[in-house]
Amino acid sequence: MTLWARDLDTGMAKWVYQMTPHDEWDFDGINEVPLIDVTIGGKKIPALVHFDRNGIGYTLNRETGELLVAQKFDPKVNWTTGVDMKTGRPSVVKQYSTDAGGPDVDVKGICPAALGSKDEQPASYDRKSGYMMVPTNHVCMTYEPFQVEYTAGQPYVGATLTMFPAPNSHGGMGNFIAWDPAAGKIVWSKPERFSVWSGALTTAGDVVFYGTLEGYVKAISPKDGKELWKFKTPSGIIGNVFTYQYAGKQYVGVYSGIGGWAGIGMAAGLQGNTEGLGAVGGYKDLAKYTTLGGSLFVFALPDTGGAGTTASNR
């Protein structure tokens, strides 16, 4: 739940920032930390951005650790009212505190679910607009903590969870969003039926790629999220879309093969709603939209005769 900056030569900590002190929801802080420069108040700042499991998008000065921005990147996030910019501490809403509820009590309607408003699927930086392109989850949960005791060789998990799409929203379990890391605001949000569990790819050609759990690889515009192209692969996409040039031709590739936390029910053949910490029940409809698989798809861009248009060409 903590970001660490360390001196590369000595290993000594330079600064730390804890996103979710006394975590009560399984909001690990393991998500990626892209390093970008942001302009705030006319000043260019060497920054890092971080989309945490807890649903808050952070921008920090990467040299000093100073907290610059901390805002919800899914409006449905409800466990906190927000972050105190002086102390950096989120204020917890008691209704959604699993600690306040205590053992054996169902705490209902917590947003986001344990798998976070975003998990390990990496966001991507659009250099032209200065916005982050972020694959997100739109999932909430009921969480019942219970006492556990450690025994070697036995699982050690003290909570029973159920997951469901964010209530009173579009009914889907994900969004693909553009995020302004200087202002801490959602620029646009494109609803998805399931969590977007693939990494994003931005290009200099004004095309952004990502994959969906149903198996679509999509190309959209970074300006408004408008869909430009899509292709249905046979299995769900949890890999990262990538691009490369070979012999003068530009290619875009992606792995198709469902898995990960969201796809654990299909991938591991689990049935019970609370299995996979609630992901099995939450994503049970996935089986209607995709199938197991494991294949690599590569698409060639049409020859234009013009200059290459991807980031790798810069």
Next chain:
Amino acid sequence: MPLEQPRERHTALFTKPVTSVRISFEMNACKLLSVFLLAAAATVANSAEAPYTVKDGNKVDAKTLAGWKTWRALACERCHGAQQEGLVGPPLVVSLKTLSKEDFHKTIMNGRPEKGMPPFSASKMVNDNWEGLYAYLKGRSDGKIKPGHVYPIDSKK
């Protein structure tokens, strides 16, 4: 009235190995003994018949509840199944029909390392609640306690 029922009550009451009772019957002291057993069964409180008390299938006495919590805390379902139906471990709904309380105690404390079951003798919860766990599993095996979450007997759920 068949002799089956009193015989079981007797076992639950005195927690003696079932076999000794069976031998008695086979020794043909049938008539006299059965009269004694029926009388004994009639005089004990109903609660002594089973090691658990259950209401509505999912509300149980405090001891049985502690037993279920121990079941959950030690993740027994990973091997024995969420409904005790058996996975890599044996189905306890079946095992508890024949496994004596003593053998149950031995098994949970020492494990069955050769079959992959670890010993739980180091667990405080198991030491404190193993009898409640036995009661819970007996209730599941008897079909009196429903699978899944159980609640305190005075719970409104």
